[in-house]
Amino acid sequence: IVNSLSPQEIHAQMMNPQSTFWKEMVDYLESVHQGEFIDKTMTEVQNDVAYAASDPDYKDPTQTLPEAPPYPCNHQPDVKCHNCTKCDTWWQSFKNNVNDLLYRSNIHSCGDHCTVKGECKAKFPRPYKTTVDEKVGYIILKKLETRLNTFTTTLTYLLRSNPDVTSLLSGTALKSVAAYVTDYITETPLKTYTIFQTICDVFNCQTTMIGGTLRDQEKARKLPTQIVNSLSVRMEMGAPMAAAYLLGNPDHYTSHRFRTVYWKSYSSEVLKDWDSTDLDQLAENDNPNPKDQVVVKRSREGYTAYTPIMDYIYRPKPFKDVCLYDWIHLSRKKLLPNIASNSDASQTGTAVEAQEDSRAKSLIHKT
Template identity: 35%
Template sequence: LFGKLSAYYGTVEEQGRKTLHGHFLVWVDGQLPLHIVRERLMSGDSEFLQELTDYVESAFIGQFMTGSKDEVSARVPQTSEYEDRGIHTILVDKSTIPDGYLDPTLTLPEAPPPEFCNEPEICSCENCLSLLSWWERFKLTVDDILIRSNVHSCYQKRVKKDSSSPGSAEKSKQDKVAKVHFTGKGCLNKDGVCTARFPREVFMKTTVDRETGHINIKKQESSINDVSPTVTAANRCNTDARCLLSGTAVKAVVGYVTDYITKGFLKTHQIFAAMYESFSK
């Protein structure tokens, strides 16, 4: 997918709601030292920049594959948003879902045709036409997953109600606006700034700062992280992937992953609670 690997480093953690979550770093065999990459970018080596750009843009994308976010959102069938209404929350209206439509996050990936020619784009044989048809479905599926799982929406944190404070009734009404997620969790701090750092900066094409050697990879959608389409299609869930082109970024991610690996063990009462829950089922 990214090339022949020389090393990898990662871990899988279990979140509080028992879902698995992975963080991984991979090193590609034959890669240049990052300071050499920076020097060649600063030198104006156009051939090297083009090759690097072609590689990165072939492995990662920062936008949808078949159109804008609004276009994809209009095409993908989705159930209407619901509020936290206790037991009735499970009663989701599916009347807007077309017959025969399958949510890709609930299905397995479709494998590409096993046989095709060297240049399927210009070939009209049955195998190549089958491949091109699969590729169009692949792009639609990736966008379907991205619009469902990867688009970030900012929410306020639910504030505990205080009936004794003046204006609490009005504040309670404001808390029920869609800006408050039904789980009560949110990313906006008290100043209204997104702690997840959205929206991301947009770059309509890949550019390089000749003074610093910093490369801005093409990214046309501000509400999603960079992803690998193949990883998205294979995992059928929220994922993100990006190319780390500085030693600082690599060290930061190594430290981030290490924090998860070295997390303290569960306390005794948590272990027994988990065992009880498991055996009671």
């Protein structure tokens, strides 16, 4: 990024708490995540929520959707402007809403779940102000409310639940995030014995249903559903991923699709047309196994040998002058409908590929 400082330069700047850089950096960091209610203490918020909840029209914010803000005016704030007043009201309700949500969902109360030897694992309570470690320049951001974790107000407003937002900066937190993410990405598929264990567990848990009065068809439908559900829980597979798979959507997004080119067999095929010993030598060095490897296919007409390069050689007449590169990347192989019905479909072996590219529609060819 042009003009951006190196981590070393940032570090040097952060060592001087009097500098404007220090002030602006801390302001920025404090604006993106915080650990206290907006402009209020916990007791004040507690009273506010209790008061608001006494109104019969009051709705629990965790059960409602966020409201979009009005378009901001492009002039200085003006008390006479109708839209300015609307904005003010929106911001006020935003703050109340966020405080309410935080009070409902982000308060940490210690109990058996978090205490180890009388001390809270989550290190609550912990109030402190923003400080910078003088020796290493590490920034510890302020957190004024003892029983709150850290969050971003906008995210809380939008998600209406308990998000946990932490400034990573550097140090152990960043390392543990990297470890956490790689743990997820490298998640291995289930071991065979775990799969069988899961199936067995479902059977054991469902003995009443299996021996019950339901129709056999219904039982047969319910069991696999439960097995699949518990398998996908074990695999920690997300619902969107399962849905994408069922709907036949790809599990990743990509800007390019690649096609395989059988270059070696193609080039040795081409070299066959030269008699020169030099070229023979070259071809042999290049290809340690000069004998053509073919796939033998059976059809009504008998056995035929097939190699992928036949797709490059035996093209329909109109495409005989298309350059190989264009031919490979634009053509798609498809089973011709009449061939499929006339001969044993499983033996023709012609790969059927979905039409990926409309440009290629006219280039359908038969091997």
